[in-house]
Amino acid sequence: MLRVIGCNTAYGSGGIGQHVAHMIEESRASGVLHQYLLPEGKPDDPLVHPVQTPTWVSYAAACPPIRWMPGWRSHLYNEAYDRALARAVPDDGTAYMGFVGRSLRSFHAARSKGYDRLELIAANSHVDNVARLHERAAQQTGIRDTWLNAAQQRKTCAEYATADRIYVHSEYVRQSFLDAGIAAEKLIRTHLKPAERFQPPVQRPADDVFRLVYVGRLDATKGIPLLVEAFTTWNHPAAELTLVGGWGTPAMRRYMQGVLADNHRITVAPGDPLPTLQQADVFVHPSYEDGFGYAPVEALACGVPVIATADTGMAEYLTDGVNGYVVPTGSVSAIVERLDALARRPLADTRTLFPAPEPTLGSAAR
Structure with missing residues (x-):
């Protein structure tokens, strides 16, 4: 397997950036990482192929009414980057892995180049569940600031249908897909963990705050x-x-x-x-x-x-x-x-350890 991974977030930046970094490093350790396409990769990594968001997107996103509509702004960035990824998909890969909401066009490009496996990373629960809960948030708080709109929801559902495998990283996410009718055999459970730098302090504050x-x-x-x-x-x-x-x-x-x-x-x-x-x-x-x-x-x-x-x-x-x-x-x-x-009643010894999970992303021998 020669896996190509694409995402519109820099390596290790924020939650999605940490997630994509995890998938990159597990693929590298398994010997299947061929190339990855990000705005910014791991420093001095020969396998990164930088792909930038088209410059016109920032200008378009800053114009009314899109600037006041987080769902359309998010969809604009994801769609533009998906198009850029589609142009950058290399000819010599065999498996393409992308994130939900920004992979449909790159999926089509990979398939047209003979890739035999399309893999989707589900960063959230099933998109229909996300839409339902975000609507509940708007109704309960009076503030509508969801990053999801109907166009993004339709595109994400099309990605689910196109993907050969969908990677889920919690039982909550997995169950949401099963509840939506996605076949269990299409779902692969992965495990994430925090960076090693997150450790308890030597001493906590001794005041009463x-x-x-x-x-x-x-x-x-x-x-x-x-x-x-x-x-x-x-x-x-x-x-x-x-x-x-x-x-x-x-x-x-x-x-x-x-x-x-x-x-x-x-x-x-x-x-x-x-x-x-x-x-x-x-x-x-x-x-x-x-x-x-x-x-x-x-x-x-x-x-x-x-x-x-x-x-x-x-x-x-x-x-x-x-x-x-x-x-x-x-x-x-x-x-x-x-x-x-x-x-x-403060809880005693609450530190939770996260052992390194067994690899789930395949190996070169497969």
Whole structure:
């Protein structure tokens, strides 16, 4: 097998970048990596073939009304990059691996060049499930900032049908595909893990402050309004909430500006999350949907208990009362209840180790 991997995210950058880096390195270790197509690869790697997003996309995405429509903006970037990938697919590969929402045209290009295997990485649960949960987020929070639109949803479903194999990285994602009628034999379970640098600190702060942390995009689909409401409802006198991330829509900007003006115990701190995680007492992941959730898994690796919703892939790594709690999606009261429980009775030895999984991406001998 000669595998070519394509994605519109730089190697190791953010959740998708970490995911694609994992797939690249596992393919390399298995001896099947032929080439990978990214905006930026691993430094000094001879197997990377840089593919840039067309320059016109940034100008188009900045123009009204697309600039105010995150779903169309995301689809524009993904579609333009998929076209660029299709032009860059090499002639001498045998298997093409791409990410959902940005692979249909490159799939067609690979098939036309004689590739005998098309592989799709499902970064989220089945797209119909994502659409349902993002709509629930909009209804419950009053903020509509989903990255998914109907065109992207149709394209993703076409990718599911075209792919020979679909790689899923949590039982939550796998079950969503089975529920949608995708055959079990088409699904391959992979396992992800946090980077080695995420380790517990030598010493945690010795003061009386109870530190809550969230890391990731600040938007409604990630449940940020629920977390803010839970924090203010709980009203613990010595608690602080740090949000490590940024917002991408005017509606979320206005919402967060109001939150920060009204509550000095809530702060936004973009940048490297590791120092903040190593001071945290609890990590809260209130997302309406996440196929995996690198940030809460990184918190577990740092020995921080995690409160996460049931609609996240990382929930399978939580054992209630041991290293955190799984709460119903969309429930403010459940988050408050678990915050109160952790403040009253901190969990002991919550660090979760993630052993290296057995390779699942094939070998050159196959």
